[in-house]
Amino acid sequence: MSYKFSESLKRNIDFQSVYKKGKSYANKYLVMYVLENRMEKNRLGISVSKKVGNSIVRHKVTRLIRESYRLHENIFNSGLDIVVIARSSASSVSYWEIESALLHLAKLHHIIKK
RNA sequence: UAAGCAGCACAGACAAUCGCAGCUGCAUGUGCCGAAAGGCCGCAGGUGAGGAAAGUCCGGGCUUCACAGGGCAGUAUGCCGGAUAACGUCCGGUGGAGGUGACUCUAAGACCAGUGCAGCAGAAAAUAACCGCCUGAUUUUUCAGGUAAGGGUGAAAAGGCGGGGUAAGAGCCCACCGCUUCUUUGGUAACAGAGAAGGCUGUGUAAACUCCAUACGAAGCAAGACCGAACAGAAACGAUACAGUUGCCCGCUGUGUUUCGGGUAGGUUGCUUGAGCCUGUUGGUAACGACAGGCCUAGAUAGAUGAUUGUCUGAUACAGAACCCGGCUUACAGUGCUGCUUAUUAU
RNA sequence: UGGGCUAUCGCCAAACGGUAAGGCACCGGACUCUGACUCCGGCAUUUCAAGGUUCGAAUCCUUGUAGCCCAG
Numbered sequence: 269m270s271y272k273f274s275e276s277l278k279r280n281i282d283f284q285s286v287y288k289k290g291k292s293y294a295n296k297y298l299v300m301y302v303l304e305n306r307m308e309k310n311r312l313g314i315s316v317s318k319k320v321g322n323s324i325v326r327h328k329v330t331r332l333i334r335e336s337y338r339l340h341e342n343i344f345n346s347g348l349d350i351v352v353i354a355r356s357s358a359s360s361v362s363y364w365e366i367e368s369a370l371l372h373l374a375k376l377h378h379i380i381k382k
Numbered sequence: 383u384a385a386g387c388a389g390c391a392c393a394g395a396c397a398a399u400c401g402c403a404g405c406u407g408c409a410u411g412u413g414c415c416g417a418a419a420g421g422c423c424g425c426a427g428g429u430g431a432g433g434a435a436a437g438u439c440c441g442g443g444c445u446u447c448a449c450a451g452g453g454c455a456g457u458a459u460g461c462c463g464g465a466u467a468a469c470g471u472c473c474g475g476u477g478g479a480g481g482u483g484a485c486u487c488u489a490a491g492a493c494c495a496g497u498g499c500a501g502c503a504g505a506a507a508a509u510a511a512c513c514g515c516c517u518g519a520u521u522u523u524u525c526a527g528g529u530a531a532g533g534g535u536g537a538a539a540a541g542g543c544g545g546g547g548u549a550a551g552a553g554c555c556c557a558c559c560g561c562u563u564c565u566u567u568g569g570u571a572a573c574a575g576a577g578a579a580g581g582c583u584g585u586g587u588a589a590a591c592u593c594c595a596u597a598c599g600a601a602g603c604a605a606g607a608c609c610g611a612a613c614a615g616a617a618a619c620g621a622u623a624c625a626g627u628u629g630c631c632c633g634c635u636g637u638g639u640u641u642c643g644g645g646u647a648g649g650u651u652g653c654u655u656g657a658g659c660c661u662g663u664u665g666g667u668a669a670c671g672a673c674a675g676g677c678c679u680a681g682a683u684a685g686a687u688g689a690u691u692g693u694c695u696g697a698u699a700c701a702g703a704a705c706c707c708g709g710c711u712u713a714c715a716g717u718g719c720u721g722c723u724u725a726u727u728a729u
Numbered sequence: 730u731g732g733g734c735u736a737u738c739g740c741c742a743a744a745c746g747g748u749a750a751g752g753c754a755c756c757g758g759a760c761u762c763u764g765a766c767u768c769c770g771g772c773a774u775u776u777c778a779a780g781g782u783u784c785g786a787a788u789c790c791u792u793g794u795a796g797c798c799c800a801g
Binding site: 489537538586 | 730731732745746748781782783784785790791792801
């Protein structure tokens, strides 16, 4: 998977460093960790636990988060490692709610361009 | 019309916009990244999850390792015949169980090879005598013997029922049924039918050990193959530069260069043309096979199918390929079709 | 993705196919002026679930569910 301006976060070490050093905000459906990575591009990691549901549900949630990030990729600041974790209440939710939750968390982090 | 039985098919469709991953064709800069292997960048077209992709319960392919040959152990299977690459699967049949029926279910070899177990209750759970019945003795409640018809217990009680017989009884004898053995007929066989004989030597349990027959080497694509920074190692080269080994020389060791082979991170491959799918003819009761023609139909690698809008609608379930096939099991909203059974009504 | 293990009371757990031990906790009582200690009594009703074998299953067989571990 590739994005226009971003990459995906792959290695476990990167995830752990974001969890340890980054800041986090949360709302009803999602949790977001953000850490500056001294690169030009953003790196996005999505994590959906087994508690959320079976493989179909987890895959669906992953796609919704990725799609809502992709459609608003240009308004995010660059040079960030972002990890989005889906909570179990996100299992049966439409695209619009995921999108608004993602943008709400981005505002709390102040990582949206003005 | 109602209630059922068996089998098969489908698993939202269409359009527009944005987006993802392979493939094919065209284009292709002495472009970019990298040590190398290799990767990336443009345009167009077409393709892109299931009936269970699931559980991982069986079997096989494929790969690596082991292996002269055989046996033991271990595990699995277990009526008969067939299908198949193979199977614990499937098909056809036999016996048994259930249902009025269509039909469904069935781990269904051997307790006359041996060992074990059968709690409680009961006289007794396999070398049957507690009560009872009968005979004899004793004479007034006991002893000796005969006896499996009756009693109650238990999941299970010593072939069943009727008659004869007897002191009382008993397959002790007889008829019918059951059982065992033999003969014969049909069937490839399991087995079924018929006839004769034996008087019946004896419970259940092998999803208890076991016996018999058959099968099985082990591990798994994170298998394995190739390229290969780092790093441990070996060899060669050295005018001698530096450091160490005793102050110096020789010698030795390390740093150095080259080569070799091993190989981590990483990358490439394995990877999708296959016991493949569709149509027709044909062999077979069927599972399945043969022939002819046509088709190419996902291949990701932190993991591709999504989002929005509109129209239709009853539109909603269970659910996501990860090396590949054949099965089994489990989950599941509904819709349609075919054949059959039973009941009721009408003709 | 592949391989392996476990499940019994609120917790820790035992159990030859024949009544589901025991400890802690909890509840009631005794002792004490009161509490603790101690003593006595009580506490499993679908042994993770569903089928099967058996006269009889926590135990044997099959299928599932949940949890845990190993291989990066």
